[in-house]
Amino acid sequence: MTEARTEARTEARKRDSLAIGAVxxxxxxxxxxxxxxxxxxxxxxxxxxxxxxxDNLTLHIYEREFFCLLGPSGCGKTTLMRMLAGFEExxxxxxxxxxxxxxxxxxxxxxxxxxxxxxxxxxxxxVEKNIAFGLVQDGLPKQEIADRVAEILRLVQLTPFARxxxxxxxxxxxxxxxxxxxxxxxxxxxxxxxxxxxxxxxLREETQFELMDLQVNLGMTFLVVTHDQxxxxxxxxxxAVMDRGTIRQIAxxxxxxxxxxxxxxxxxxxxxxxxxxxxxxxxxxxxxxxxTDGEGELAIEAxxxxxxxxxxxxAVALRPEKLVLHRxxxxxxxxxxxxxxxxxxxxxxxxxYLVKLASGxxxxxxxxxxSRFVEQPLTWDDKVHITFAPEAGxxxxx
Amino acid sequence: MSDNALPATQTxxxxxxxxxxxxxxxxxxxxxxxxxxxxxxxxFAIVFRMSLSQPATAQxxxxxxxxxxxxxxxxxxxxxxxxxxxxxxxxxxxxxxASAFSSLRMAAVSxxxxxLIGFPMAYAMAKAPENRRPVLLVLVILPFWTSFLIRVYxxxxxxxxxxxxxxxxxxxxxxxxxxxxxxxxxxxxxGVVYCYLPFMVxxxxxxxxxxxxxxxxxxxxxxxxxWRAFWxxxxxxxxxxxxxxxxxxxxxxxxxxxxxxxxxxxxSLMIGKTLSDEFFKNRDWPLASAVAxxxxxxxxxxxxxxxxxxxxxxxxxx
Numbered sequence: 001m002t003e004a005r006t007e008a009r010t011e012a013r014k015r016d017s018l019a020i021g022a023v024x025x026x027x028x029x030x031x032x033x034x035x036x037x038x039x040x041x042x043x044x045x046x047x048x049x050x051x052x053x054x055d056n057l058t059l060h061i062y063e064r065e066f067f068c069l070l071g072p073s074g075c076g077k078t079t080l081m082r083m084l085a086g087f088e089e090x091x092x093x094x095x096x097x098x099x100x101x102x103x104x105x106x107x108x109x110x111x112x113x114x115x116x117x118x119x120x121x122x123x124x125x126x127v128e129k130n131i132a133f134g135l136v137q138d139g140l141p142k143q144e145i146a147d148r149v150a151e152i153l154r155l156v157q158l159t160p161f162a163r164x165x166x167x168x169x170x171x172x173x174x175x176x177x178x179x180x181x182x183x184x185x186x187x188x189x190x191x192x193x194x195x196x197x198x199x200x201x202x203l204r205e206e207t208q209f210e211l212m213d214l215q216v217n218l219g220m221t222f223l224v225v226t227h228d229q230x231x232x233x234x235x236x237x238x239x240a241v242m243d244r245g246t247i248r249q250i251a252x253x254x255x256x257x258x259x260x261x262x263x264x265x266x267x268x269x270x271x272x273x274x275x276x277x278x279x280x281x282x283x284x285x286x287x288x289x290x291x292t293d294g295e296g297e298l299a300i301e302a303x304x305x306x307x308x309x310x311x312x313x314x315a316v317a318l319r320p321e322k323l324v325l326h327r328x329x330x331x332x333x334x335x336x337x338x339x340x341x342x343x344x345x346x347x348x349x350x351x352x353y354l355v356k357l358a359s360g361x362x363x364x365x366x367x368x369x370x371s372r373f374v375e376q377p378l379t380w381d382d383k384v385h386i387t388f389a390p391e392a393g394x395x396x397x398x
Numbered sequence: 399m400s401d402n403a404l405p406a407t408q409t410x411x412x413x414x415x416x417x418x419x420x421x422x423x424x425x426x427x428x429x430x431x432x433x434x435x436x437x438x439x440x441x442f443a444i445v446f447r448m449s450l451s452q453p454a455t456a457q458x459x460x461x462x463x464x465x466x467x468x469x470x471x472x473x474x475x476x477x478x479x480x481x482x483x484x485x486x487x488x489x490x491x492x493x494x495x496a497s498a499f500s501s502l503r504m505a506a507v508s509x510x511x512x513x514l515i516g517f518p519m520a521y522a523m524a525k526a527p528e529n530r531r532p533v534l535l536v537l538v539i540l541p542f543w544t545s546f547l548i549r550v551y552x553x554x555x556x557x558x559x560x561x562x563x564x565x566x567x568x569x570x571x572x573x574x575x576x577x578x579x580x581x582x583x584x585x586x587x588x589g590v591v592y593c594y595l596p597f598m599v600x601x602x603x604x605x606x607x608x609x610x611x612x613x614x615x616x617x618x619x620x621x622x623x624x625w626r627a628f629w630x631x632x633x634x635x636x637x638x639x640x641x642x643x644x645x646x647x648x649x650x651x652x653x654x655x656x657x658x659x660x661x662x663x664x665x666s667l668m669i670g671k672t673l674s675d676e677f678f679k680n681r682d683w684p685l686a687s688a689v690a691x692x693x694x695x696x697x698x699x700x701x702x703x704x705x706x707x708x709x710x711x712x713x714x715x716x
Binding site for chain 1: 619622631635
């Protein structure tokens with residue numbers, strides 16, 4: 001039985017051989033056809049009056065997964081989370097948690113806990129009482145409550161602050177109290193609504209890694225709502241990119257970035273250049289694309305599993321860091337875009353070049369500043385040529 | 399342009415003051431103090447002095463009267479004759495003690511009733527859609543647009559034996575004899591609760607309107623059923639509003655005179671009514687003044703307690 005599952009998983013892994021980004025070793029239950037999801041949204045729709053917040057959405061989340069709902073504000077990600085917590089009821093469809101259909105169960109009887117965006121700490125209770133609140137509601141013995149509160153305070157390093165009121169804490173400390181208050185109940189799923197939104201950049205980065213460690217060590221399932229793609233990319237096992245109540249793509253961060261399923265996803269995650277064109281020819285897994293601006297052809301690798309036909313209108317997505325800048329056109333380059341430097345942004349670790357092509361399109365190229373001195377630095381109005389490898393371009397049919 | 403060249407350390411709040419004359423800066427905060435001094439402290443000093451005097455069949459109806467013709471000697475002579483006999487009489491006479499307690503009981507019960515009626519009202523207002531709240535607020539304040547006296551008189555019209563309420567109840571067949579409500583304590587409670595309701599609802603609404611309702615969601619999320627979340631979260635956070643509303647109602651109700659006079663019966667004992675009887679019917683100004691002083695002390699007590707609690711709360715929060 002176990003062997004069969006391992007085999008199925010290995011097979012699935014082979015089929016989907018691109019393992020990109022920070023992948024947790026041997027953790028990909030979504031590839032295992034026998035794995036049973038912990039949370040199931042089944043064709044869930046939520047309407048507020050005329051507004052469709054969530055549109056016929058199906059989503060499976062597995063145990064011990066760190067799952068991110070990512071999208072712009074108003075895309076329905078928070079509504080989705082609030083439906084799981086019980087603050088909203090789906091208009092249609094059902095939500096299953098473990099073996100239980102949770103629709104109709106009030107929030108206080110659901111085995112999930114939420115960390116609110118505003119933290120929602122009780123201002124009239126000190127840190128200890130805030131954290132103990134949920135355990136008191138469950139009617140646990142006093143000693144057990146005290147032990148568990150002390151344990152979680154140690155975990156989030158807030159023991160010296162146990163007697164403080166929330167307004168006597170810093171933003172980062174408050175965030176940890178909110179986290180501790182939700183964690184101490186040992187929920188099946190921890191819901192985090194923009195957990196790092198209120199922190200400054202440095203603290204946010206540190207906390208990202210802390211959250212990841214915490215999640216792995218506690219073996220808990222985390223569902224995070226965020227509009228910050230960097231946050232999602234760093235922390236998540238899988239990301240669901242949402243747009244107007246629907247999911248546009250669910251995949252691990254690396255795949256979302258390197259194999260975006262659509263133009264929307266490619267443009268939402270990171271920077272991207274889109275070159276429009278038409279499939280001119282196809283041979284041995286290579287596609288030749290005739291550019292719409294008439295400036296020549298591109299050669300890119302045909303993505304596996306995507307049906308293409310000659311003459312089809314498509315777009316090629318190119319990430320700025322996969323493009324190479326040259327002063328002279330290199331001989332034998334398959335993909336060549338020529339133009340002049342329109343603008344330069346120096347970021348220290350990277351330099352961003354905006355190159356204006358003959359068609360007027362601006363292409364973004366980024367270059368790591370690997371050495372401290374450059375003999376002949378590129379400057380404004382320099383004529384440049386951009387090349388890229390055939391596998392660097394992503395074919396987008398949607 | 400030199401006016402704009404303010405030093406960078408000056409905050410915008412203090413900056414305009416730097417251009418106002420010094421005298422004005424001293425006078426403006428002094429004005430309210432001056433007002434209180436002239437219209438509260440001085441009359442109170444007169445009343446207090448009167449409460450230490452003795453009644454007399456004269457004009458004015460008390461002794462001693464300061465003989466200003468003798469200058470300071472007259473003042474000293476008068477001061478020497480003052481005593482606390484009136485206060486001893488108050489403590490001795492059952493009527494005064496009873497009316498004081500009756501007033502306190504009346505005020506306490508009314509305040510409780512006001513809280514029980516006012517809290518759900520304020521809660522519903524705070525929970526109403528934001529665009530409907532101004533209308534509800536105006537509805538609460540609307541009664542103030544009619545004279546207080548007229549509104550109390552209107553209650554007589556509603557509550558009297560042949561009034562609106564009894565007519566409706568009889569025609570519905572619920573009762574066959576008119577209820578005697580006017581001239582009873584029940585009528586006083588109705589009048590007091592009606593008149594003071596805005597003073598309870600407004601401070602409660604001000605507190606509840608600022609309430610962060612995600613706290614209730616958080617409590618529910620942590621396993622707390624809604625009714626318990628109300629007691630554990632909403633009520634404690636609304637305490638400042640509850641205290642403010644209770645004081646705003648309790649203090650004036652203790653000394654309330656008009657409502658018990660118009661709606662209450664001959665045996666409704668209220669300290670405000672006793673004071674008025676003492677002053678106008680018995681023409682015993684000194685004793686009436688002593689009642690007024692006692693009333694003030696009764697009323698100031700809870701304010702001091704509240705202030706003390708509030709300071710302690712704020713200090714704790716620091």
